[in-house]
Amino acid sequence: MVRRTKEQALATRELLLDTAQQVFLEKGVARATLDDIARAAKVTRGAIYWHFRNKAELFAAMCDRVSLPMQAMLDPLMRETGPDPLGRLKRTTIMVLQLAAEDPRARDVFEIMFFKCDAGNPEIASVLSAEADNKRQCIKELKDSLDAAIAAGQLPAALDSGLAAEALNAFVAGLLQNWLARRDFDLAAQAPVLVDMLFQGFAGLTQTKRPPPSLA
Amino acid sequence: MVRRTKEQALATRELLLDTAQQVFLEKGVARATLDDIARAAKVTRGAIYWHFRNKAELFAAMCDRVSLPMQAMLDPLMRETGPDPLGRLKRTTIMVLQLAAEDPRARDVFEIMFFKCDAGNPEIASVLSAEADNKRQCIKELKDSLDAAIAAGQLPAALDSGLAAEALNAFVAGLLQNWLARRDFDLAAQAPVLVDMLFQGFAGLTQTKRPPPSLA
DNA sequence: TTAGATACATACACGCATGTTTGTAAATCG
DNA sequence: CGATTTACAAACATGCGTGTATGTATCTAA
Structure with missing residues (x-):
């Protein structure tokens, strides 16, 4: 899909952190799937794996x-x-x-x-x-x-x-x-x-x- | 295998609780597998599923x-x-x-x-x-x-x-x-x-x- | 004594989350 | 203005844990 500008990329990173926070709060960190987070943020897991190596790093950043x-x-x-x-x-x-x-x-x-x-x-x-x-x-x-x-x-x-x-x-x-x-x-x-x-x-x-x- | 007497069964129940406690402490409840617990207790998952409906009930009993x-x-x-x-x-x-x-x-x-x-x-x-x-x-x-x-x-x-x-x-x-x-x-x-x-x-x-x- | 229940062990089927790989369009840079 | 990199999407491969079904040897009660 369309590639974003640097600021847009940073924005999706923040979006991912916000969304992860929300999903973690609802389902707990262990049961929260990266796909759950991606879908809630209206992106795919690809976006997450681009910005973070795995769930743990996403959690740490949050x-x-x-x-x-x-x-x-x-x-x-x-x-x-x-x-x-x-x-x-x-x-x-x-x-x-x-x-x-x-x-x-x-x-x-x-x-x-x-x-x-x-x-x-x-x-x-x-x-x-x-x-x-x-x-x-x-x-x-x-x-x-x-x-x-x-x-x-x-x-x-x-x-x-x-x-x-x-x-x-x-x-x-x-x-x-x-x-x-x-x-x-x-x-x-x-x-x-x-x-x-x-x-x-x-x-x-x-x-x-x-x-x-x-x-x- | 050999079927145990009632007291023996109660003993394995206690053993399962003890072992679950130990394994939960080491690996956390989410990552602790029922098979982890069973193997640590030298039994199979069958024993766990006989005494408890699932991991949550085992946790609650503990x-x-x-x-x-x-x-x-x-x-x-x-x-x-x-x-x-x-x-x-x-x-x-x-x-x-x-x-x-x-x-x-x-x-x-x-x-x-x-x-x-x-x-x-x-x-x-x-x-x-x-x-x-x-x-x-x-x-x-x-x-x-x-x-x-x-x-x-x-x-x-x-x-x-x-x-x-x-x-x-x-x-x-x-x-x-x-x-x-x-x-x-x-x-x-x-x-x-x-x-x-x-x-x-x-x-x-x-x-x-x-x-x-x-x-x- | 034997019929049934008990206390497990074993085997099977299944979904599901993860990590990785590949594809791709747009942005950036020389 | 072309080549390369970026920022993702999409598809693929795989393992792993769960639940359940089935087997079975012993205990127990009538």
Whole structure:
């Protein structure tokens, strides 16, 4: 058939990613056929095999389209140094939850990664384990932020920052997972209160001086 | 071949469940072939098709073998009424984490349900959605417990018990998920401290009277 | 004791998803 | 303006997993 111009080709690539996302969400990654995706996108499998080597690479590209921008968005926020490390960490945490809940693409991809794909296919497993490495790194940065907050007197020195980092990450992951599975509460709206609950726990018995209340 | 007695048949059924669990863990539910399982169990697919209608039913039976006993264990604990509802809730929460971390069967099945199966197969999805209903019910019971703790003066009345129940459930789920994915900290040992973090947050600014410190 | 049910093993048929190969028209480049 | 590459479509080949049907030796009950 008609050969497309470069921009048109890029457009069909995006179309394929969009369509794959949609089909993966409906049928799950394992049962979603490349032909399912091709037909939904009104092309043939030839188009898919032109842009991607196989289903796993298509899946990986779909994930990257969410995780890479998100990483790029979070990185500067985490490295930013200032007088209110605890407030920054809290606001960033809330932002992540709200972004994941409100951005349709991020929301759907997270739902796919949580519920609609298994680690059976080794190439898919490698994508997931890369994501796990991300998490590991993320937890380290969380610990650094918490240490900074301790140093600034915003959290008690008795707090185990490593454990607290695990707790915070688990809390966010769990909230996202539960909300995606049931959607019976307003995650974006309640995120500040929810995050506050755990941060209150970090502060613990030993109440220390507080920064001015953040409006987030 | 030789026909087995009833007990022998039940034994092969258990063997099939054990083996399926193992194979599912290695290859994922979708890529695990019934023949894989049969060969690992040193039988043929005929044995599997005799005891189960298909892979989905085998999967469901494997899940039930963990979730049913666990439910039976938790139910009386949650219904139990006493003078220290907060302590009971906290101890139960810790118990769930420790059980999931230390019981090999529960641990593996949770890992399968979290990471090694997708909701593509509709019959498998129904098992997972049944699990989601369980969670819904669980959250209601958590809210009841929290309300009881508020009534007993162990938590501030200002606490949104519904949200706190969501938070607690998400926290537990997230901890389990993160620990299963990376296994880089001692969940069973740290469970008390971790759970305390969130419960401290529930107590919040308004410190109220406390029950005698639980030894858990 | 024997007739039937049980607990599998074995064999068969089938669709279906994948990967690859070939075809082709238009775009791009020299 | 021609040659080559691009961006797919179409056709081909193949394996693989499932479900089912059939065989069969033992257990069980009357």
